Amino acid sequence: MNIGNLIKIAINSLFRNKMRTALTMLGIVIGIASVIAMVSIGQASTQSVKSELSSMGSNMIMIMPARQQRGGVDMGMSSSKTLDNKDLESLQNNTRYVAAVSPMVSSNAQLIYGNNNHSSSINGVSAAYLDIRKYEIEEGVMFTEEDVRRYNKVCVIGKTVVSKLFTNGEDPIGKTIRFGSIPMKVIGVLAEKGQNGMGNDQDDIVFAPYTTIQKRFLGITYFNMLYASANSEEESELAATEITYILRSNHGIKSGDSDDFDIRTQEELVSTISSVTGLMTTLLAAIASISLIVGGIGIMNIMYVTVTERTKEIGLRMAIGAHNRDIKLQFLCESVILSLIGGVIGIILGLIIAYVASKLMNMPYVVSEMAIFASFIVCALTGIFFGWYPAKKAANMDPISALRYE
């Protein structure tokens, strides 16, 4: 029998039992749809984390004091006071690959304006910090080197802070807000940045000259962290090496001893987070593919029942001249067509789910051609694999007893 006739026969008999066909397909539809949706959502979240990170500055380098141990006791992160003005100056002046450096000292504070108050953190930075972290001033100005030198009580605030303190729509520029008991003048408002990849509000923020925070708030001379940016993303590893060299010499660390600081480049962070989200994607796809297997077994089950139920039909087909191979191919064809149609519907459904999810979760919509192609192949294989045994059973029937079967 030629393949055209075969497909026609298979489609005819699938159409004869629309309800059963639809229900059998459902298993494959759900399986494929969940694989497609999961892979797509997983890739979208990887992509959104990546773009989030690069919006924080893809050439950013963070320098933190190393965790210290005293007498075998871990003193926790940022416990040491090793980063100071000398480090800042030498990084500003003696580097080739570093574009900008800003210190960071932070303090939690209660912000008060009129009757409103808001608990937030205040970050002491230099003017270069805006470039490094890709912040922009929307209104007013950023504080200057002059403000830094003079410990001026000026600050730049984020949109969230504006909305909490200036509830009646006042222009915050030029107003004085209090941090606990210390008054500070608002000279600029930052452009909105939204949430970052970890869900932190990047607009709930206050920047002030680092010297002001050091002297007037905390009474310290060291920095919590240093932020630097490399000339370009490609040079960030070189810049990190350079920074390591300078800091080691500044801190008088002998070769062989370990650093008393940690350097994180954004590149490392990206690759770490990507590998985590990649793992998540794989995991989701693996879980989803279990439903695909269940769907396949559903097909096998139905095909098996179908073969028994259609024993008489098989006997008749054999009596009127069907070869065993024709019978086997017919049932195989039915299960492959069943799973392929189910697969196509599943792919479409999966893409719709992924689209809706991307809109709901505010993520990019990623279509993975690879996942679509793979699901299609898996569908065909599912059809063949789970259709094989029932088809073989049908083909091996004896026409005489099949015709007599009641």
Place this chain on the structure above:
Amino acid sequence: MAKDILRVEKLERIFRVGSEDVHALRGISFSITEGEFVSIMGTSGSGKSTLLNILGCLDTPSAGDYIIDGVSIKSLSKNELSTLRNRKIGFVFQNYNLLARTTAVENVELPLFYNNEVPAKERRDRAVAALKLVGLESRMEHMPNQLSGGQQQRVAIARALVNDPVILLADEATGNLDTRTSYEIMSLFQDLHSQGKTIAFVTHEPDIATFTTRKIKLRDGQIIEDAPIDTQSAADALAAINLQKED
């Protein structure tokens, strides 16, 4: 002299049931020539079903030979037997064996699907022609469950005719029908016979056998009677029933 459509020679069929051999056929020989309408009779257990299975190339004999249209089936493989069934034999079953939820014309087309020599466009034409032959041209798009028993059997007969077989094999083809419808079907068979079709008709009802031209009677796997008979007209018998009703 008319040519032999089929010939069986010393046909034996032995089934093994447990440790015992059951002789279903014990050396049967006869031949059917072109244009004969033969009834094969016998009680259950007489071996007539076994004989029919072998005549229909569904089963092969344990000993002896069977030659259909000049082909000995002794040396044929399973697939070759399938092809032989497709080209040379038309089956009509007691319970019609139509595919459910499939129109009459599609049911009739079915054997042609397994015949690569018939192109797709010719398939429908031949099925329609076969349905016309059995008088069902107005029911072509009906499903089996929309047809009466007699009409379903007519569809089955059309299906048996569509491949233009050398012989029609009917297995208790009137067994599921009332007397009146049985006579209608027998009348159709007689029409086909008069058009030159060769028919072998297995039945256990003596009155049905009277509509054929020759009777072969089996008992315990052997032929006990093989003789031409005084053929009755099914159309007349039908008219007689109708008359009785009017009285």
